[in-house]
Amino acid sequence: MADTSGTHVVLGTPLDMQAEDGNLEIFLAGGCFWGVERFMWETPGVILTSTGYMGGKSTAPTYVQVCTGFTGHAETVRVIYDPKRVTTQELLAVFFENHxxxxxxxxxxxxxxxYRSAIWTTTAEQFEVAQLLKSAYEERIIAAGMPPIATEIHSPPPPVFYLAEEYHQGYLHKNPHGYCNHGFNGVECPSGVF
Incomplete structure (x- = not known):
């Protein structure tokens, strides 16, 4: 089991922090979690990010086990954010645009x-926003000549999030030239549509 006693190497917040005082929690999977975590911790209003495994059938998975494909887990980033500083729509726009x-x-x-693309929501409002944004963004994606969006959107409550090993936490801060295939995909999300 991964150690939850540490603090985030960039944000300085405890890895076992809970979403309290009006802050919200959401779980995002979009390929290798190193890159997803970095563009999330760089987003103003994000208070905590942590990497882990989610959406599969095994308990207490390890990275090696997840890499076999037999656990069913996705590499996932847990995000706690302040909705007064970054809305759910703005946060999800960053997610959609960077993979x-x-x-x-x-x-x-x-x-x-x-490496599948997935969103696990923790509130009904997040679930609705995610569905609306996916639909609106898909129109732009298709107009750009790309296939429909494959991102899974899951209603609350989310399944168990298993924290990844310590060396995966803040990986691209610790290894600034480490592997990352994430970045702007060339199609902007709509803003202010709901």
Whole structure:
């Protein structure tokens, strides 16, 4: 079991922090969790990010186990954010724009169910916003000549999030030239549509 006693190497917040005092929690999977975590911790209003595993059938999975594809877990980033500083729509726009949400069980050369695109929401409002934004963004994606969005959107409550090993936490801060295939995908999300 991963150690939850540490603090985030960039944000300085406890890894076991709970979403309290009006802050919200959401779980995002969009390929290798190193890159997803970095563009989330760089988003103003995000209070905590942590990498882990979610959406599968095994308990207490390890990275090696998840990489086999047999656990069913996706590499996932837990995000706690202040909705007064960044709305759910703004946060999800960053998520959608910084990976290819049209790919099924992959991101670029990363292949397997662990790399699928998925959102696990914790409130009904998040679930509604995610569905509306996906629909609105899909129109732009298709107009740009890309396939429909494959991102899974799950209603609350989310399944158990298993914190990843310590070396995966804040990985691209600790290893600034480490592997990352994330970045702007070339299609902007609509803003202010709901």
């Amino acid at each position: 290819d949400p049209t790919q099924v069980n992959r991101q670029g050369n990363d292949l397997g169910t662990q």
